[in-house]
Amino acid sequence: MIRLRGIGKRFAGRTLFQGLDLDLVPGHTTVIVGKSGSGKSTLLRVCNQLERHDTGTVECGPIAIPADLPVREWQRRATALRRRTGMVFQGFQLFPHLNVLDNVTLAPRVVQGVARAAAEVKAKELLELVSMRDAASRFPARLSGGEAQRVAIARALATDPEVLLLDEPTAALDPASTASVVAVLRDLRQRGFTLAMVTHDPDLGREIADTLFDLDANRGPTGDR
Amino acid sequence: MSPLVRILLLLAAAFVATSSAVAQSALPEQYRRAGVLRWGADAEGGAPFVFLDPARPAEGEVGFEVDLARELGAVLGVRTERVQAPYENLVPALERGDFDFVLNGFEATPERRTKVRFSRPYYIFNQQLTVGPGTTGVRSLGDLVGKRVGVLGQSMSHQIVLAHPGVEPAIYESNVTAYQDLVNGRIAGSLADVPIARAQRPLFPTLVDVGEPFHDAFYAMAVRREDDGLQRAIDDAVGTLLANGTLERIYRKWDLWTAAQQRLGTPEVALAHADAAAQTDLDWGTTFALLGLGAARTLLVSVLSFALALALGLCIALIRLHGPAPLRWAALAYVELFRGTPILVQLLLLYYGLGQFEALRLDAFYAGVLGLGLNYAAYEAEIYRGALLAIPRGQREAALALGMTTLQMLRHVTVPQALRLTLAPSTNDFIALFKDSSIVMVISYVELTKQYQMLANASGRFVLLGLITSALYLAMSLPLAFAARRFERRLDRDRA
Numbered sequence: 085m086i087r088l089r090g091i092g093k094r095f096a097g098r099t100l101f102q103g104l105d106l107d108l109v110p111g112h113t114t115v116i117v118g119k120s121g122s123g124k125s126t127l128l129r130v131c132n133q134l135e136r137h138d139t140g141t142v143e144c145g146p147i148a149i150p151a152d153l154p155v156r157e158w159q160r161r162a163t164a165l166r167r168r169t170g171m172v173f174q175g176f177q178l179f180p181h182l183n184v185l186d187n188v189t190l191a192p193r194v195v196q197g198v199a200r201a202a203a204e205v206k207a208k209e210l211l212e213l214v215s216m217r218d219a220a221s222r223f224p225a226r227l228s229g230g231e232a233q234r235v236a237i238a239r240a241l242a243t244d245p246e247v248l249l250l251d252e253p254t255a256a257l258d259p260a261s262t263a264s265v266v267a268v269l270r271d272l273r274q275r276g277f278t279l280a281m282v283t284h285d286p287d288l289g290r291e292i293a294d295t296l297f298d299l300d301a302n303r304g305p306t307g308d309r
Numbered sequence: 310m311s312p313l314v315r316i317l318l319l320l321a322a323a324f325v326a327t328s329s330a331v332a333q334s335a336l337p338e339q340y341r342r343a344g345v346l347r348w349g350a351d352a353e354g355g356a357p358f359v360f361l362d363p364a365r366p367a368e369g370e371v372g373f374e375v376d377l378a379r380e381l382g383a384v385l386g387v388r389t390e391r392v393q394a395p396y397e398n399l400v401p402a403l404e405r406g407d408f409d410f411v412l413n414g415f416e417a418t419p420e421r422r423t424k425v426r427f428s429r430p431y432y433i434f435n436q437q438l439t440v441g442p443g444t445t446g447v448r449s450l451g452d453l454v455g456k457r458v459g460v461l462g463q464s465m466s467h468q469i470v471l472a473h474p475g476v477e478p479a480i481y482e483s484n485v486t487a488y489q490d491l492v493n494g495r496i497a498g499s500l501a502d503v504p505i506a507r508a509q510r511p512l513f514p515t516l517v518d519v520g521e522p523f524h525d526a527f528y529a530m531a532v533r534r535e536d537d538g539l540q541r542a543i544d545d546a547v548g549t550l551l552a553n554g555t556l557e558r559i560y561r562k563w564d565l566w567t568a569a570q571q572r573l574g575t576p577e578v579a580l581a582h583a584d585a586a587a588q589t590d591l592d593w594g595t596t597f598a599l600l601g602l603g604a605a606r607t608l609l610v611s612v613l614s615f616a617l618a619l620a621l622g623l624c625i626a627l628i629r630l631h632g633p634a635p636l637r638w639a640a641l642a643y644v645e646l647f648r649g650t651p652i653l654v655q656l657l658l659l660y661y662g663l664g665q666f667e668a669l670r671l672d673a674f675y676a677g678v679l680g681l682g683l684n685y686a687a688y689e690a691e692i693y694r695g696a697l698l699a700i701p702r703g704q705r706e707a708a709l710a711l712g713m714t715t716l717q718m719l720r721h722v723t724v725p726q727a728l729r730l731t732l733a734p735s736t737n738d739f740i741a742l743f744k745d746s747s748i749v750m751v752i753s754y755v756e757l758t759k760q761y762q763m764l765a766n767a768s769g770r771f772v773l774l775g776l777i778t779s780a781l782y783l784a785m786s787l788p789l790a791f792a793a794r795r796f797e798r799r800l801d802r803d804r805a
Contacts, residue, residue, distance in 0.1 A: 134706055159715075167712035177707035181725050191711035194721055243712065 085110050085278070086131055086169070086247055090140035092151075092304075093126060100126055101303040102139070108247050113279040115289040118299030124282040125251050127299060131280065132169045132249055133162035144168055144246070167195060170240030174252040176232040178224035178239070184211070185220040188239045196243060203242075210238040214268050230261025234268055241277075248272070250281040254288065266292075333545045336385050337538035340409065345388045348378050348530075349403060350413035351396040353483055357508035357563050358414045359391065373504075373563040374412050377431065380555050384546040397463050397482070397762065400424050401771065403533060410539065411531040414502060416465045420768065426534055428543040429579045430527030431556065433569040436466060437506035437522050440498045441491050442515040447498065449520050450476055456497030459487035462763060465526050466500040480763075481753055486661070488513045490753070493664045495672065502526075504565055525569065527578070548579075596764055596774075603760030604781045610677050610756060611743045617682030618742070619735070622689025623724070629694055631715060640690070647687035652748060656680040660752040677749035685742050692734045696727035729800055736793035740786045757781060 085108055092102040100123035108114055108131070118124045129135040130142065133149065136158070142149045145168065149161050178187050188207035192198040198206075211217045214234035224232060233253055240248055253269070254262040269292060273279060283289050289296060340346055350359045352370060359372040370391060382389035392408040399411045400421060414434075417427040440447050447453060454475035460466040462480045470478040479496045481487040484505050491499045492513055501509075503522050510516065530547075532539045550556045551573055560566040572578050628640040647655070660676040663669040671679065700723045708718035747758030755763075761778040765771045 132710055134710060163709075163712055163714055166710055169710070171707075171710035173703060173707065175703055177701075177703040179704065179707070179722055179726075181729065190721060191713070194717050195712045239711070249710075 085144070086280075087143040088130070088140065089143065091127075091130060091137050091142070092139035093123065093130060093135065093137050095123070095126065101299065103304040104140070104302060106297060106302075108278060108280050109295070110246070110278050111276050112294040113273045113281070113292055114295045114297055115293035116280070116282045116297045116299055117286065117289050118303075120284060122299050122303070124299055128249050128251050128280060128282045131247075132166050132171055133158075134171075167243065168246045169249055170243065170245035170247075171249045172233070172236050172240050172251065172253050174255045176224075176229070176236045176256075178227075178232055178236055180224050183221050183223050184216065184227070184235050187224065187235060188242050191239070191243050207238070207242060210241055211235070213241075213271070214238045215264070228261060229257045230264045233257065233261070233265050237265075237268055237272075247278040247280055250279060250283075252282055252284065255284060333384070333549065334538075334541040336387065336542045337536075340385075340387060340539065343387075345390050346382060346385065346410065347390050347392050347408040348410050348412045349392045349394045349399055349408035350374060350411070351399070352391075352393060353395075355413075357504055357565065373559050373565060374414070376559045376562070377550075377556075378412055380550055380559070381543070381546050384549050385542055395482075396461070400531070403531060406533075409532065409536075410543065414504065414528050415531055416526055417529050417531075418465065418468065421531065424534065425531040426537060426540050428530040428532070428540055429547055430529045430573065431547050431550075432504075432528040432560070432565070433567075433572060433578065434502045434504060434526055434528060435522030435567075435569070436469060436500055436524045436526075437503045437518050438498055438500050438520050439488070439491065439506055439516050439518050441494060442517070444497070444517065444519075447519050449523075450498075450500070453498050457495075459490060459496045459499040461487070461501065461505075464502070465524070466502065469524060470500055479753055480755060480759075482751070484509060485512070486753070488516060489661060490664070491516060493670055494667075495664065495670065503567075504563075507564060599760050599764060600757065600774075600777060600781060603755065603757035604785065606755070607743070607746055607757040607782075608785055610674070610681065610749060610754070611739070611746045614678045614681035614746070615685065615739050615742055617678065618685035618689045618738075621682065621686035623693050625686060625690035626693035626697060627719065627724075629690070630697055631719070644687045644690055647684050648691075652680065652684045652745070653751060655684055656748060656752055659683075673749065673752045673754040676752055677746070677754050680752075681742060681746060681749070685738060688738055689731075689735065692731050692738070693727060696730035697723055699730060700726050732793060732797055732800075736790060740790060743786050744782065 088104060088106040091104040091106070093100045104127070106114075106127070116124045116127060126135050130137050133142065137151050139151050141151070142165070144165050147161055147165050147168075149158065149165065153161065179190065182190060185204060185207055188210060189200065189203040192203040192206065193200060208217060208220065211220060214237050216231060216234050216238065219227065219231060219235065224235070227235065237248075237253075250269070254265050257265060266288060269279065269281075273292060281289075281292070335341075352359045352361065355372065357372055358374045359370055362368060362371050365371070375391070378389040378391070394402040394407060396413065399413060399415065402408065403411055403425060410428075411425070415421075417430075421427075438447075438450060450458065450470065450473045454473075455477075457477045457479040458470050459479045459481055460470050461484055462482060467478055467480065470476050479487070479490070481490075484499075484501050487496070487499045487501070488509055490496050492515060506518060510518070530543055532543070547556075556573070557566060557570070560570060625640045625643060628636050629644075632640065656676065659680045660671065660673065663671065704722055704726065705718060708722040713721070747756060749756060750759035750762075757778060761774055765774045768774070
């Protein structure tokens, strides 16, 4: 489980949050809400260290990442942390030079050293889970937004992450595509996956959350607000 | 040459050779009116013919031919003026009218006779074989079978080496570079005209002349085919300078006087210019074989050097984007250095500069591949860098979020995408390199363009051979451009 303790983050001379605590409890779905521009996405990206924090500690199992590590050691620990998490981006970020199947199998093969055949068996199961099994040989440019985001979810799950981080996963989608992605998220929650999601959509947040984390109420004394 | 003209020439020559009181034919009207005769010569590495003496730079151009031209002008009553032209292009430059006659240690070879008209000889020269320091047991070309012998391209020495099966000619644009390579040990010997060997010996004190000078040949002046009036005037003027001792005085001044020169006045020598050589034409089988060999060498040098440029360029781009600071600066310095200096200078430094050190002595082929590869790597590095920067940040974040290290991200996500972006500009660069590869001729590597130059100079068929050579270049570069476009279209199909 990911544990944030006393996290502070400044951005462009402004304190986004300070002294913030957050636990992503296994089997729970945590939804982070807050005003636009409040730093929701930044907080989520601190969870897998795509953003470094300025104070406090991020913990995940035996890995502890205090704020003031030297760059090399931080890189080593951040990579270890990321190997225990998965992330889904607002803009999908599928790899355009690889087809759907290769997008899903790349990380298991490269990062975990799984054999191609085994990785493909598992990738096909995950594509089945997100209803994209038939798209295995297509390239990302030929997918609709909803299809691409579901493939992105399968890709993020392929390394068996302890927690799946979702950064505004439906913000770039039309209503029909949104519904298909939400259906997948609901299914994942039912199956007991640990999810942490940032969304600007309060209805979606309320519907899917076990825990609703309101950043505006928890950002701590920022001093300039 | 028609029999009538030949008879007239024989008569004229016999007249010149036998009359002791030399009659001077009048200089054609056009030259008298201009008051000047322009003579073409190459001053590069031109001692003792025409050169700038580094010890006496204030004197300007000096040389025995400078003296000879001055005396010739005095006899003919006009000023003389030298025009610079590369030795190998003297014939076409003369035909084009860049100057009026050639005076540059020029030999009356059968090929040249078909293009220009030669004067009576003014100097009899022999061949001198020279070997490197510490070489023993070499007395003649026959002792150098299986070895490379340096010669000036298109010269008499070149032809003599070609007539010795088993001795491989190494062709140079200047005797100085041939002697330099002999010092460096790249070639086993060098064959040159005696005047050249004598004049340049002080520059290369470690080299040794072996065997007696051999093979009589003649230096003569050349005029345009239709300029027989000028030829007669020059013939008579040479006769005058020979008769009044001026030639001997000039040759003694330059340490060129040999007993052989006494035969300059004999009829068989004076008539040498009238030797009507059989009209030689290209042997097409040999021509195509030589051009094909040149094309294969061009292809080989281009492909190998571009492979080097691609690999090295990628490393440099990655270092510039992801390396530690000192390496980043070194990579930047590399790019600016190789882009900002002429490739010609880089090649000469690589070949002749490094060649001074035994351990760093590269042969022309490897020096060419290395020089072109190092130069183009700088350009490829910039193409890769631009392409890598064009990959969206989200792609890098997606790779990192999956737990990849920076190296894994580069290898599997950003570099493969960047390579697709570089395909079109890199193909352009390869086609450019393909044509630029002709520059390796300056380090004595005979590729397609050089082969063309030599064949065209020998035959005068600049246009026909030029078209054939161009077709060979196109035949090699077009399929490549076509394949690159096809590959690109296939990628586009996947992406859109």
